[in-house]
Amino acid sequence: MPAAVRRLILIMWDALAWVLAVIVFLSMRDAALEPVQARWVLFYTAAAVLLQVIGGLSSQLYLGRNRIGSFADAARMGFTVAGVAILNGTTFLLAADSFPMRAAVALPSLALIFMATARLVFRSIVESRPRSAAANAIPTLVYGAGNAGHQVATLMDLAEDAPYRIVGFVDDNRDKRNLRVRHHRVLGLGRDIIKVAKERGAQAVIFAISAASPDLIQRLSTACEEHGLDLLIIPPLREMVGGQVTLGSLRQLNVADLLGRRPIKTDLSAIADYVTGKVVLVTGAGGSIGSELAAQVHRLGPAKLILLDRDESALHGVQLDLYGNGLLDTEDMVLCDIRDEDALERVFSKHRPDVVFHAAALKHLPMLERFPTEGWKTNVLGTRNVLRAAYSVGVERFVNISTDKAAAATSVLGRTKRLAERLTAWYANEYQVPYLSVRFGNVLGSRGSVLISFQSQIEKGGPVTVTHPDVTRYFMTIPEACELVMQAGAIGLPGDVLVLDMGEPVKILDVAKRMIAESKKDIEIHFTGLRDGEKMHEVLFSTVEAGAQSEHPLISEVQVPALNPAELAADSDEGVLQMLDSDPTVYPLPALSEKVI
Template sequence: MSRSIPAHGRTASSDRALWLWSQFLLDSFAWIVAIVLAVYLRYEMQLSGLRLPGILVLCGIAIASQFAVGSAFALYKGRYSFGSFHEAKLLVIVTVSVSAILTVALLFFGISMSIARGTGLIAFPFACLFMAAIRYVKRMYVESKAKPGDQAARTLVYGAGFVGKSIVTRMSSDPESPWLPVGLIDDDPAKKHLRIASVPVLGRMEDLPDIVARTNATVLLIAIANVDAKQVRRISDVVVGLNIKVLVVPPLKDMLTGGSEFSFREVAIEDLIGRQPVDIHVDEIADYVKGKRVLVTGAGGSIGSELCRQINDFEPAELIMLDRDETGLQTTQISLTGRGLLNGKDTVLADIRDATALSDIFLDRQPEVVFHAAALKHVSLLEQYPEEAWKTNVLGTLNVLNAARAANVQTFVNISTDKAANPTTVLGHSKRVAEKITAWVARESGLKYVSVRFGNVLGSRGSVLPLFNEQIRHGGPVTVTDADATRFFMTIPEACQLVIQAGAIGRGGEVLILDMGEPVRILDVAQRMIAMSGKDVDIVFTGLRPGEKLHEDLIGAGEDDSRPLHPKISHACIAALNPVQMSLEEWKNRQHLAASGDVAETAK
């Protein structure tokens, strides 16, 4: 039974074969022209009819040699990208080979052909030049057809480095691209006259208003790997009023592994107020997680869920996700496995306030490493209900510590907050006590039980950014406590990297603190978010809430700032607190001392 060949398959194959044969014919023509020109120049621009037969024979040898040598090197089999450097190199090799064959033929038969022996050598540069010119013209034609259409957004690319070059080249060769590169911007004077895929460098960032006017660009793409917040702020300030959308590229590793599409995104507030992440080489020191049973409390929260995702990459023997929020657990499970059935042993529904349940879970599952992320953390709410902070952040932490110690957990990391340094709020006091009892268990057991302290986490639940987003979405006003209030900020992935590293480099009883750079004014955050929204939203100052600080501390009074292992990570030692000696009444008393301004006493 005969089978019909699809028409489109036959057409594509025949078109390719037709192009390869036409390329050979054009190369043959190039040799004919080159040989005639070589003879014409060799004999001082005088051609004799006596030499015509010799010219014809020499052209025949050149054409046959071009076909034989070109076929031997797969020049006409479509092995190399058309017009590429590899094809150009191969073209020179083939042309040199054919020229050598012509020279040998003329050495033996040149006299009988009435052609000078050096004609082959003279013809070589002309043949090579003509063949390269044919390919260059073809490449220009193909690239002109591959450019994005008129519907593509006219785009300026900031950054003419590796990332910028890759993006411009790809944009220019994709007819389906939604972006048409019309110019590059780079602050390096050495790149002033550079062109990439025919796209020129038009100037520096200071020239952007004029460049936008000249090119009618509607998009500015920041094509710099790991661009820092200071540079993004500078760019966003320059484009104000230019009616141009600013996009940023993803991290380079995501671009290389993210498939065929570049997932450009609009500038987020995190890009504007963030900072260059501290490289803490977490991959090199997380071996204590690999192959171990790891338990994470608060696994459904913003920090706990990201922590689970990062730990999962280190191939633990078992990852146990514990939380009292079933919806949060399901969301985390989906992000890890793509399934949210909640019917496996990886998810555990329990409350850290329940000491008996925790003890049973730890003795049954026998975790070897524990990350304690479960906590209550909303400052204002806990000021109204301080006993809830005591039950969860203090007694709940003690329950997890006791269960871990009974199960012989070797590594325990308690996640704290900068509000625990010189605490003035219920949240700060509760987390301070959690740090102290963690230090006490470490001292008593000799195990690696440590705490990690960092500032506001961008995008986490309860942070200022989601609040401002909602207020702006509803038309305002945006509420700011004080015009001079500042806070430290870091990203969720960076916070979780610090947590994982703490389990490796922390010594029992220590509090690890990341150097978070310069604090950011909350008012600046609000103003930039409003500017990015394009809305006219008012800002209202509400005043500092009870116990709230104007500026947060990372290291408390009397704490040392030792950095023995990493220049950006402090190892502070704090006083241990025997849980037997603590009581709700004593804790409330210390809060009153803090309210009266006795910071030194409350820091004990």
């Protein structure tokens, strides 16, 4: 139907609504109007119809600005009728003594009811009539009959040539049994999905739960794989524009979904208070964490953002990402090794930062097991140098990026990062400044992470190597980790070690299987055994640490004993190993002095 015809019909109906309103009003027993009063009511109705058309055109009610039956359309209709009622009613009440006041109240109300009813019926008819699915549409079950499930149903019913045809819903809530989502029934519980899929001939499953546990996602993925069902998911809310599901947003399950998709609420005002308009320096700015921190800080509008790294190629990459050029000719790009105390002090003296995010570190566990003094020089002495330079120029806030391996440390990496936490705590306690550490686990996609290794092995045709079939690790996405680091910097107290909530630990074997499944290649998995210093299961707190809840629900805090920098061992192989072996805050372990340097 042409748009002009649709709009004309709408105008005619709204005019008819006033006529129906006066018919109903005059037929009421208690109306009992005198002939003169009835004439004024008819004049009122005629004037109301004229004003309704003029007002509707002026407010664009009849010009197709809003979808018929939408909330915006209803609001515009209500304002138009209210305007007609006030103007028309006031005029007639003042001009005619015999015009009944009850008509000025009842007629607009009745007319509005008729207008709204017609729009509601029209919208119900349109939305309940599914469009024809594509000829090759895949019969699909939807897991989840909540808000996201309703969006999926509406999307499939109203899309032109929808690629999926919904054959039913399942939901874990027993109260939703036999509920209808649009015209689709909830056919059973989530645990019944395979049975229901076979009964209904489903070939795919759309997982319409935006915040699900990793365990549920993994179990559903395994069940779908075993029975040949294609599994699609809706992305987390933060990845959807306006929180709305679209055909383009439906995607295959990926490794990040195994982590669970908890919404992170960040107090941007608190973060902006200590970053916006300040000079911020990020060490290790070319790394995975450092570059993402730099990007998030950049969006908050610092007065100056200093990016420091010893890797010129990494600085080139982060400058390209942030500013769209890689000329490396500006003063905010600083090539410096945190082991070089003199060079570091010159950088801090020149730029005088207000806030420092210290992300520079050596992090590869097997390499540090073989070369412990290298870990000592960067993770311990380098952190001491950065702390010393920061305090000397009056840095207001210092955030040291640590690791979950510092809890009940069994490796050189964990022990050196533990010492870095203790050094940070000493500066905080000694000078009462908000210097603190943030501890978290593995991040997806960081350089050298297990995902990068798996991806490389898969591209080469395998095999994929996993240390042990039962080994688990905590994972976060890089943006999620950095967002919480920024939040931790805002709420942390001097000397705190803030521990980020990593969700549930994930089996590395499951990650490997998922990545192989995504590649659609036939690749073997080989088990190599745990390496020196490696744990079967990481922990976020040791048994000697009592975690307390912070202001943020996803951040806990612990205290570590301070370590005076003056007590650090001499920079010699023997002194370093002795210092790492004798740290009283970790459990007795095989002496590192037996390792090869």
